[in-house]
Amino acid sequence: MTKSRILCIKNCVIVLISLLLLITSCQQTELEAIVSTKTTSNVKIVIDNIGSRTITPTRPNFNSFSISLTENVEENAKTISKNVTFAESSLPVEFDSVKIGLYTVSVDAFDEKNIKVAHGESVLNVQANSDNSVHVKLDYLTEGTGSFKVDISWGLFSNENPFTKALKAGNIGFVAYDVENKCTLNNAEITWLSADQINSNGFTYIQTGVPATKGKVISFRIYTNTDENDIQCIAETFTTVIQIIPNLTSTPDLNEEDNFIITEDRVNFYVKNVNPSTIKVTYGEGAEASSKINISWKYPKLSNGNYSGTLYVYLMNQNGVQIEDKHKFDYTQDDVTGSVVFKGLSTSETYSVYFYNECETGYSTVLEGLSGIKTKILVTGINFKTNIPSSFTMGSYVDIEAAVLPSNASNSSYTLSVSDGSYVSGNKTVVFNNAGKYRVTATSDENPNITITSSQIVVKLAAPIVKTSIVDEGFLIEWNEIAGATKYILTKTNNSADNAPKIIELTSNIYIDEDTNFSGVTYYYTVQAICDDRDLDSAVSAPSAIALACPAITIELPNEFTDVSLKASLDSATANSPYMTEKDSLTLNIENPDSSITEYAWYLNGQIIASGNYDAIKSITITPDNAYLDISSIETSNTLMLTVVKDGYTYSATTYFRYIENDPGKIYISLPSGRGDTVVYNEPVQLSYTTDNLVNNIEIRWTSSDSNIASVDNGIVTAHRDGSVDITATIVATGESATISLKTFIPISEIRFDEAKQLPTEYLVAPLSSGGLEILNSAYTSVDLKNYVKVITADGTIYSVENQNWDKIKDRVEWYASENDYNNLISKVELLNGTITPIIDSLGGNATVFLKTDESDAIASKRIEIRKYTMKEGNDTINGKSIRFRSYSDHILNLGLNGSNVTTKDSNSTFNKLGIYLDWCFNGNLGEHEYGVTDLSRLKFSPYDAAETEFTLKGNGTYPTIDLYILDQSRNKVCRLSCQRLI
Secondary structure: OOHHHHHHHHHHHHHHHHHHHHHHHHHHHHHHHHHHOOOEEEEEEEEEOOOOOOEEOOOOOOOEEEEEEEEOOOOOOOEEEEEEEOOHHHOOEEEEEEEOEEEEEEEEEEOOOOOEEEEEEEEEEEOOOOOEEEEEEOEEOOOOEEEEEEEEEEOOOOOOOHHHHHHHHOOOEEEEEEOOOOEEHHHOOOEEOOHHHHHOOEEEEEEEEEEOEEEEEEEEEEEEEOOOOOEEEEEEOOOEEEEEOOOOEEEOOOOOHHHHEEOHHHHHHHHHOOOOOEEEEEEOOHHHHHOOEEEEEEEOOOOOOOOOEEEEEEEEEOOOOEEEEEEEEEEOOOOEEEEEEEOOOOOOOOEEEEEEEEEOOEEOOOEEEEEEEOOOOOOOEEEEOOOOOOEEEOOOEEEOOEEEEOOOOOOOOEEEEEOOOEEEEOOOEEEEOOOEEEOEEEEEOOOOOOEEEOOOEEEEOOOOOEEEEEEOOEEEEEEOOOOOOOEEEEEEEEOOOOOOOEEEEEOOOEEEEOOOOOEOOOEEEEEEEEOOOHHHOOOOOOOEEEOOEOOEEEEEOOOOOOHHHHHHHHHHHOOOOOEEEOOOOEEEEEEOOOOOEEEEEEEEOOEEEEEEOHHHHOEEEEOOOOOOOOOOOOEEEEEEEEEEEEOOEEEEEEEEEEEEOOOOOOEEEEOOOOOOOEEEOOEOEEOEEEEOOOOOOOOEEEEEOOOOOEEEEOOEEEEOOOEEEEEEEEEOOOOOEEEEEEEEEOOEEEEEEOOOOOOOOOEEEOOOOOOOEEEOOHHHOOEEHHHHEEEEEOOOOEEOOOOOOHHHOHHHOEEEEEEOEEOOEEOOEEEEOOEEEEOOOOOOEEEEEEEEOOOOOOEEEEEEEEEOEEEEEOOEEOOOOEEEOOOOEEEEEEEEEOOEEOOOOOOOOHHHHHOOEEEEEEOOOOOOOEEOOOOOEEEEOOOOOOOEEEEEEOOOOOOOEEEEEEEOOOOOEEEEEEEEEEO
């Protein structure tokens, strides 16, 4: 090539490279221009309310929110803000044209007085062309003070107790008690009840200025004072958790309200709850334990602060006889701790210990601190219950039990111990980890001088586990190392005529035997572990057998000769697909000779390779260098024919064997990297395989254990239905195979509500905690939506309650409810496994119930109307079960729905659209609109025609219940709203 031509080619290459660089530069410039136009995006902020339980604000008293986005940069960080009202916060708060980047989103919540009461933060990465939305969870402030109030009430009691005595005496007080810090909450004073509060069977406990806390365990202590300086703690209620939020008032939630009603069974528990907080019984040493006990205790404070006093402690037997004089303990500390010894007691009696406490601030009731106390019955001896074997193998274990004497001893416990090298698990199972000679000892826990020791136990070395395999040098023999062994005895035998054992001493756990031949002889290897103490030598291991032979075809001649019988015998001999490689030879063996056969001959690919009588031909070998062997490609098929001459007739049979250039060895199946063992419907999976020797271009046959579940074609697995299946890959040439187990999965493709099925009612009724509402028809209490839904998988299978296969799909779907706006109110429901139930005091409205799955975008929804019925006097809702009606006055009662009055019935009224009917009565007598005989009270309206009524109560001698019945369109009773008139 000339220099000018070379120069021309170089110039062309330079021009081409320049053009490529120019095109790349233009593309980069265009990309940067596109990115620069997307430097801002829109942001949506969703505010999540606070959830809380026990004594806490049931919901934050929020009026407005301040929302800000602050850049997360080190310098010159910018902030954008927005203020929204409480009503606006129910929808996502949007910020337009926000610069791309990382932001901290902050939300502050304020009450009606514009005082900050809650705060929340979240991090948001604003990106172009993305749904930049973030949820911010609000949490109450943790610094400052708040208050709480609890309504405590009680009823009438049939039995006298310290609580009822204090009520009758008109001297009873309550105080919140800090359980953890053992003092009154925030050093509060006792609230002493007035006569009116006691006669009203209840009062409201209010405490202000309590430091903020997200959870503090409190109880209420109840006191009585018979005179100014005689204050007695008579009871301590159950514990509960209080949450104090700055600037808010906490009240009990529905889970706690009933706990502040003191009933007769509860007050008995409360009185017992002022027992000593800890009391322990210990015994004297030795023989004294049968006649002497020691009582120790820690007694609770009666009130806050330090004080002095005296604690009396005494013992009584089961007959009520006091043992010894009362023991007096003077104290000045907060908690009364101490101990006392009682002597001269009998093992045949039981005792109870009593406490009585008096101090500057009052005195306690006489309390039985502990009953059923007995002195000790001492241990005198110990025996083994288990017959302990004298010999074990290391790694073994035995359960050993002992028994102390006498059988009724107070302390029947004991401890097992064993000499070094073994250990006791759970004070019963003795594990012998190492070889050696041991003894097991059982010792009484009460008296360490009382023991029993077993005879000597010999623990031998464990027998090795031997494995053999073939390596290039010969046979590899290996076994597990045995702890404590100093050497090993390896013994080799075989199944040939020359089978004299060969014994080898070794110090390692591996040996390569090069003294082998491959004539079909099987070799057996055993190993024994040896140590310095020959009494501890292991047993001889189980033998491990190994043999290495060339591929072979062994034909057993038939007893009667026909063409067919000889063919069947040869096919049977080659049924295991014999094959040979460039490193193998193939042995041909003939068995069951027939004396009348005069000549045998073997043909390879049509060429005779051996012939003669039986002795000359009974075993011949085809070597890889045979001139007639077809080795023209990596894998070939060779024809092998046998002929025999019997009675002058020639019989022949033909079969085939494979020659492969290299033996692939074992085959292994693998899944694509990074995926599990599940095949999804309509998402076929390609399996791959490898072999030991990485031989290429070998023929593989793929099969499935159940093609109805999943089929396989050239390694591609396709799922057809849910289940499990085994996929097998077989090397055609050698018959070696591998199997992999797979699962199949049919995802959900569609979820829908069956519109052909109507719900049992058009709406549900929310119950009222005040008790004024009684739901009379269970159909309006809840509805099980799963009866109306169908889930369809990708293969068209429909799952539903109707098809009786819902249980197979229920754990693959999720129910949830969305709270939606309805007349500026929010309906609240409980949703459990598809059953929707309005919660107590729901505000009413509409709730949308959704059913979705994580397997696809399939989702279905159902809108449910929730009605909260109330009784209203004028525009005021009647809360509770009773209201005060004035006699000789006109009163207007109205049906309330979701916080609003229901208007009078006409063609466009709310009442008309509700699809309900009403009826009013006194004292539950539906249809009767009068009450009393002499003092008449009347309802002035026509039933079913209006949502309100006017009535007049006359005189003070009657106490009618005012009832409103709500009926459905079929005049069936839905619910009843009742109100008891008070004077």
